[in-house]
Amino acid sequence: MSVEPPSAATRLSPARPRPTVPGPSRPKQSAPARNVPSQQGPNRTRTTPIRPAPARTPAYGFWRRLLPVLAALALAIRVPSFLHSFWSPDEGYLAVQARILAEGGELYQTVVDRKTPLLPWLYEAAFTVFGDGSTQAMKLLAVAAQFTTAALLAAHARRRWGDRSGATAGVVFLLISVGFIPQDTQAVTFEVVILPFTAAAVLCADRGRWGAAGAAVAGAFLTKQTGGVVLVPVLWLLWAAHGAGPGRYALRTGLIRTGVGFAAPVVAAALLTDPGGFLFWTVTGSGAYAFSLDGSELHVLVRALVNSSILGLCCLGIVPPVLRALRTGRRPDGAALVDLWVWFAASAGAVAVGFHFFGHYFLQLLPPIALLATGALRSLRHERLRSVLSVPAWVCVCFVVWAVFAPRSELTHAERVAAAVREHSAPTDRVLIWGMHPQTYRLADRAPASRYLTAGLLTNFSGGRDGPQVGEEYGVPGAWQVFAAEMRARPPALIVDDSRGKPYGPERLPTLRGLLAEQYEPLPGTVEGTVLYVRSSGS
Numbered sequence: 001m002s003v004e005p006p007s008a009a010t011r012l013s014p015a016r017p018r019p020t021v022p023g024p025s026r027p028k029q030s031a032p033a034r035n036v037p038s039q040q041g042p043n044r045t046r047t048t049p050i051r052p053a054p055a056r057t058p059a060y061g062f063w064r065r066l067l068p069v070l071a072a073l074a075l076a077i078r079v080p081s082f083l084h085s086f087w088s089p090d091e092g093y094l095a096v097q098a099r100i101l102a103e104g105g106e107l108y109q110t111v112v113d114r115k116t117p118l119l120p121w122l123y124e125a126a127f128t129v130f131g132d133g134s135t136q137a138m139k140l141l142a143v144a145a146q147f148t149t150a151a152l153l154a155a156h157a158r159r160r161w162g163d164r165s166g167a168t169a170g171v172v173f174l175l176i177s178v179g180f181i182p183q184d185t186q187a188v189t190f191e192v193v194i195l196p197f198t199a200a201a202v203l204c205a206d207r208g209r210w211g212a213a214g215a216a217v218a219g220a221f222l223t224k225q226t227g228g229v230v231l232v233p234v235l236w237l238l239w240a241a242h243g244a245g246p247g248r249y250a251l252r253t254g255l256i257r258t259g260v261g262f263a264a265p266v267v268a269a270a271l272l273t274d275p276g277g278f279l280f281w282t283v284t285g286s287g288a289y290a291f292s293l294d295g296s297e298l299h300v301l302v303r304a305l306v307n308s309s310i311l312g313l314c315c316l317g318i319v320p321p322v323l324r325a326l327r328t329g330r331r332p333d334g335a336a337l338v339d340l341w342v343w344f345a346a347s348a349g350a351v352a353v354g355f356h357f358f359g360h361y362f363l364q365l366l367p368p369i370a371l372l373a374t375g376a377l378r379s380l381r382h383e384r385l386r387s388v389l390s391v392p393a394w395v396c397v398c399f400v401v402w403a404v405f406a407p408r409s410e411l412t413h414a415e416r417v418a419a420a421v422r423e424h425s426a427p428t429d430r431v432l433i434w435g436m437h438p439q440t441y442r443l444a445d446r447a448p449a450s451r452y453l454t455a456g457l458l459t460n461f462s463g464g465r466d467g468p469q470v471g472e473e474y475g476v477p478g479a480w481q482v483f484a485a486e487m488r489a490r491p492p493a494l495i496v497d498d499s500r501g502k503p504y505g506p507e508r509l510p511t512l513r514g515l516l517a518e519q520y521e522p523l524p525g526t527v528e529g530t531v532l533y534v535r536s537s538g539s
Contacts, residue, residue, distance in 0.1 A: 057163055066154060066167050073174045074147040077396065080403035081139050081186040087410035088187035089454065089462075090360075092439025095135065096453055098123035099442065108277030112451050116282050117269055118222040119193055138188040145196050150174050152199035153367055156206065157374045165378045168385070172318060173370035175392040177363070179314015180307065182403035184359035190224040191363040197223060198230040199367050202343060205237040210254040214261025221262075222269055225282060226350035226364065233343035234258060240339065285476055304357035311362050314399065315369065317391025322376040337375055344368035410437070413528055417498060418443035420527045424534060425494045432487075434512065435498025435530075436462065449492035450483055458483060459504040470503040472511060480511055487515055493535060495520055500529040 080086075093113065100111045101124040107117050126137040150170040158166025178185045185192075201216035213234045220227025238258065242251035270278040312319065347364045351357065377385055414437045421444035425431055430449040433440045438453040456462020460474035472480055495516065499505035506512045520533035 062158065062163055062166065066170065067151065069167075070150045070154070070170050070174065071147050073171065074143050074150060077174060077178045077400055078139070078143050078146065078186060080182060080400060081142065081188075082136070083404060084408070085135075085411060086183040086187050086403075087408060087414070087437075087439075088183045088189060089436055089438060090189040091187040092414075092437065092442065093453055094120055094123045094188075095127075096438050096441045096448065098127045100448070102128050107273045108281050109274055110451055111448075111453070112277075112281055112457070113453075114281055114285075114457075115190060115224055116222045117273055117278075118219070119190055119224075122193070135188070142188045142192050145193050146174060146177060148196040149199045149367060152196060152203050153370055156199070156203045157371060159203075159206065161375065161378050164382075164385075165374050168377060168389070169370050169374040171389065172373055172392065173366060175389070175396040176314045176318075176370065177366055178396055178399045178403070180310055180359040180362065180399075182399075182406045185363070185399075186403050187360075189360050190227075191360045194220050194223045194227040194364060195367060197227060198347075198364070201230045202233055202237070202339075202367075205234040206339075208241060208254075210234075210238060210257040211261040214258035214263075215265060216261075217258075218262045218265035222265060226353055226361075229346040229350040230343070231258075231262070232346035233339050236339050236342045300355050300357060304355075307357055307359045307362055310359065311365070314395060315373075315392065316395050317388055318373040318377065321380070321388055322373055324376075337372065340368050340371050340375070344372065411439075413437075413530075414440045415443055417496060417527050417530050420530075420532060421446055421494060421496060424523065424532060429493035430490060431494040431496065432492040433496045433498060434504075434506065435496070435500075436502075437498060440496070440498070449490065450486050452479060452483060455499070455504045459509070461502065461504045470508075472509055484511055484515075491519060491535065495533040497531040497533065 097107075097111050097113065097120045101107060101120065105111050107113075107120060113120070122141065123138060126135075126141070130137045150173045153173050154166040154170035157169035197216050197220035201213050201220065204210075204213035204216055217228060217231045217234060220230050235258070238251065238254045242248070242254055344365065347368060350364050351361045377388060380388065417433075417437070418440050421431055421433075421440065425444075425446060427445065429446060431441070431444070431446045432449040433453075434455055436454050436456060441448050441453070452458055454462055458475040458479050459470050459472065461470045497506055497516075506516055516533055519535060521536045523532045523534060526532075
């Protein structure tokens, strides 16, 4: 049986006297008491018993029992994703990107997005190996991501609090991980893939493996920029381990290892794409998208309140014990929980960046929530713990059932538009879908006529804005000049106006309105409000 080193959050605590082990002829003795300064004065003391070490069985036996349970639960909660597809602009965007990349396209050149490249590369690899006619490989990847996150959280909790807490943390995470609307939890999106990297980063930091922690932070960042906030709890743990006294050399060494572990994968990713394009699309070119809020305050506030309420609902049952533990001061290991609160606060900041508050953004909060809940629940008796966990279990069942039977009106609309696109274009034609449904390209089996797969990059609507800051002047800088050049060089055979009254409609965009007036004419009728334009005979 191997003995794990103390965690970074607790290794600086003062040494405790070892309990006296009674011999064969001695009567049983209670655990020795230690003197702790009283709050009533410097000369008074009170005694507190020493807390026993976490109960751990041999690692092989623990994981042999727990991992099959976590794997089965991770698969069960994502069954709806295998039964039918969900409307997810991110998933559709990634699938179309991957197809372009597999056919020789270049990220940040022939196809662009504001995201970092790891997940597009994973989609591309899956489509290259298994073909782009099926997304089953990516759905299995999502199951693997959920399972891996649960296992890493279980390892973290077991290291701190013992076997039972390890199992609790893994199960709690999976139960609450489906607690949003189906397209936010069942689609294979950025936040789902972020989670195992963030859990690995904190676990490695807790074990003092700073280079590995930095590499895990890089993995989270390369999946989506907001994943990089997990660097905050990593640095907190580094400071807790070496920030005081004679540990300054170890602190500098840890900082260097963390920095190298983070920088090496990020620099490699930039070099594998286009360094200038990588920097522009992931950092410097999205100011209006990330920080602008003018005119959409009420719209954003309502979304934030709704998704926060859904998060509270999915955590129903574990919130009261956590609040009770905080109120009564029964916080396990005292200050050792500070790093988990730092992790939670950093993740909350990532959710709030850009003031978008989409439901899938909140998934980043779930790992620290699961560990904080485990810390609060660990003092409960077995019967009481099972009773508490039964509530999120039933809530989880309700969300899974909802995902199975939820209406799919937006996806159905995209399928109907795709059928109309196939009817009025040839398989070799390039088309332009002017809307927020990039999966229509894939459903129609047609190549995009532009590197911009949605209207959002050109109008700033992809942040969910409904106010005045949507239009040509709010798009990505320089994007309209590139778009106009693309339309002149290779005019699309078909333009599909799928705006349906949204603020990014052609009537509000002079460049697109002029293109349609000069070279295209509408087909008779619409597809649920979507207008199809074909090239006019004189163009």
